[in-house]
Amino acid sequence: MTTTSSDTTPPPITSPSTGQGRATPVVALAAGIAILVSSEFLPAGVLPTMARDLGISEGTAGLAVAATAIAGALTAPSIAMVLPRMDRRTLLVGLLVAAAVANLAVAVAPGFIVLLLGHLVLGAAIAGYWSFAFAVGTYASPGRDHVISTSIALGVTVATIVGLPLGSLLADGPGWRWGFAAAAVLSLVAAAALARALPPVPAHPGAGLSMMRQALRNPRLVAGVALVVVVVLGNFVAYPFIRIAISDTTPGNGMWMLALWGLGGLFGNLAAGRFSDRLRLVVTVAPILLAGGLVLTLLAESTPAMALAMIVWGFGMNMVPVATQLWVTRVERERTESALALQVTAFQLAITLGAALGGAVLDQYGVELVLLIGAAAAAVAAAGFGSLRVPRG
Missing domain, CATH: 1.20.1250.20 (MFS general substrate transporter like domains)
Incomplete structure (x- = not known):
């Protein structure tokens, strides 16, 4: 993306001492979105087993899954209004940590209410991350907008491919809760990787x-x-x-x-x-x-x-x-x-x-x-x- 003096992303901060290649922030951002979207698609492969284990109907369990998208639709346009000045690296890392908490809540959910709350938090984390990842990527690796967009989308595609069959395998094997527990751990790993790979990314003044x-x-x-x-x-x-x-x-x-x-x-x-x-x-x-x-x-x-x-x-x-x-x-x-x-x-x-x-x-x-x-x-x-x-x- 060609930048101007009024563009959304100021000139990037570079740190020669880090020794990081330009690809590192892009890979970290793509890995984060892949883990988040995999978490979103996991329920589709375990829905019958999850519903039976929680003592709810499949339709009720489906409502909790739909809550992920609804929370995302509400969060995406509002998160910058609520946190207009927060450093964007800190925000993305915080959203991955929130996703880890949400996945853990689903993994240990005793009933529908905890399941619903977990999916609401997960939806907010996915939408917030997806909203800011591109701008953060162009800040960390300027002039590579098409590479960053493609990498983020590849993360989503990989998650779409992996999430459903992985959920099905877990439901037939060790149990559906293990998938969400693993997603919680991977979300924390992604948060740590992102914190290390990205420079501080100040919010746009406006x-x-x-x-x-x-x-x-x-x-x-x-x-x-x-x-x-x-x-x-x-x-x-x-x-x-x-x-x-x-x-x-x-x-x-x-x-x-x-x-x-x-x-x-x-x-x-x-x-x-x-x-x-x-x-x-x-x-x-x-x-x-x-x-x-x-x-x-x-x-x-x-x-x-x-x-x-x-x-x-x-x-x-x-x-x-x-x-x-x-x-x-x-x-x-x-x-x-x-x-x-x-x-x-x-x-x-x-x-x-x-x-x-x-x-x-x-x-x-x-x-x-x-x-x-x-x-x-x-x-x-x-x-x-x-x-x-x-x-x-």
Whole structure:
């Protein structure tokens, strides 16, 4: 990201005595988000066992999981207002420590209330970390915005791939609580690594409510954030029910197909970063590919066709976090903290709304209509992004 005298990140503080390479802060930031998002996805693989152990219904346990996204949607735009002057390294480390406490609470939860509180704290930690990680990364490693965005998104993709199968293995083996205990330990390790890898990162002088108000006056940013909601909703209308769509065509191949979705996602992350100098094209093509993957999933009648659908779906969807993160920071250069907070809020809101809508449609009309709605939303987002001009990087 090209910086100016009024940009959100002042010139970086360097410490020649540390001997750290430029990649170290980026790796530490990506590891932190990977652990956080893995914690978010763990419950999906252990839900029946967790509900049975706590003496609650699966639907009630699902409400606790949904609380993670709801807490994130509320936290992302507000955390900079509540802590406008806190050093951003200290803030990120504190959020990882909070995630460790939240995971430990879930690991020892005797009932629904403690489970719910743990997920609320975890959602706040994820949203806060995701909101600040990019700006902190560009401060610690200036001029590498596309590398930082790609690395953070890769962390999310790896977590998406690992979280569900890991949860399933733990539920079938030593027990679901061990997964959250391990996540608590890893969160503390990530906090220590981040504290060591990053320099102090002072808050922007204008951070807080005033910055958010000014960002919301940018019509292109507001339009882009609305389109982020549309495209992410398009994915999460369908993604929670991906196993149903797969089993209708290729029963018994669910894990392999999910692995192909993840493989496509890894390449989608890398492609979005590689072609970030053509951002308008990337942010338009990503939802087109997502829509194409959803349609291919609907039409697939054989294992090879479903495999192709998974790769295209994963590729397109996992371009979206990188592309939209770069997009919002480019259209709102002077208030990137607020722009990124709005992007994260859009993601969390869309995840919640998409899963709720998809579940309602699935129960009434089946997975085919779910996939069509997702594809239509992604196509609308593609048309919207294609019509919005993006400043040069």
